[in-house]
Amino acid sequence: MARAAVNLPTIAHVAVLVVVDNTTDRPDLLGEHGLALWIEADGHRVLLDTGQGEALEHNAPRLGLALAQIDAVVLSHGHYDHTGGLPFVLDRAAKARVFAHPAAVGGRFSRRDAPPHKAIGLPEEAGISLEERGPKVTWTEGPTKVVPGVWVTRAIPRRTAFEDVGGDFYTDEACAQPDAVPDDQAVFLRTERGLVVLCGCAHAGLVNTLDFVTDLAGEDSVYAVIGGLHLGRASPERLERTAEAVERYGVQVLAPAHCTGETAARFFAKRFVDTCVGCGAGTWFALT
DSSP: OOOOSSSSOOOOEEEEEEOOOOSSTTSSOOOOSEEEEEEEEEEEEEEOOSSSSHEEEEHHTTTOOOOOOOOOOESSOOOHHTTTTHHHHHHHHHTOEEEEOOSSSSSEOOOSSSSSSOOOOOOHHHHHHHHHHHHHHHEEEEEEEEEEEEEOOSOOOOSSSSSSOOOOEEEEEEEEEEOTTTTTTEEEEEEEEEEEEEESTTTTTTHHHHHHHHHHHOOSOHHHHHHHHTTOOOOOHHHHHHHHHHHTTOOSEEEEESSOOOOHHHHHHHHEEETOOOOOOTTTTOOO
16 A cells, blocks of 8 residues: 555545436436535535536535535536536525636637637636635645545546547647546545545546555555546447446445446446446435
8 A cells, every 4th residue: 555645544434415416316307417515524615516507506505505605616626517507506505615627717619620619617607606715715736635535636647558638628729639637537535435436527537546546645456536527538448447446446335327328337337236326316325
């Protein structure tokens, strides 16, 4: 076991609620292409991502969530489907700090067959909300404590040769400058059962993400992985090598969400029959 790079205490009570996802577990909730996870950790409340906005605004009251109680909002990266609900949240969460990588702000585009290409970056209103939060914004240039026991990684090192960002992403409207999504980061914490890793999209690759989190935590196993894995375009080889990493780290709860892709989700469900679980909006994970 490696020496830990961060001070990661064991949290006695951890629960994660899926607020926004492409799918829902309840008929009264909205689904949308996006992700938001509500994290409760020993009395602290953290929101990882905010979806596009509409689903979060609809789902939060139906899930009984008091947004004013949020201590922190973490942005996994600067795409619209993770940041669109930021104005709605920050209007209600006056005390919340925001944690984002500096590269989350800026132009981002997804190439289409013909121009105009799709703008997919931080929406203008979300950018304004971020500016208005001012000194309550922490730019995560290194591993950063969000609340006691809950950390965000910073940009995840890209070490594997078989993982890519999962799509045709660019920083300019003409789609000439590739976007490596350098702001991609994950949230992690430790429970009595082990490490929990929460991903927005895992644009850096799930293997890179797990490698980095375990290095930071000084651990050689992971209890749970929840969130988007962005494997819609993954080759069979990449899926296999990702599954091997899940096995190597002994993951006991695997909850693919949002951008994982149907083929990858079916692959994991078949490969990990006892550990792969659904992750639609309304799903609660009691992790302690």
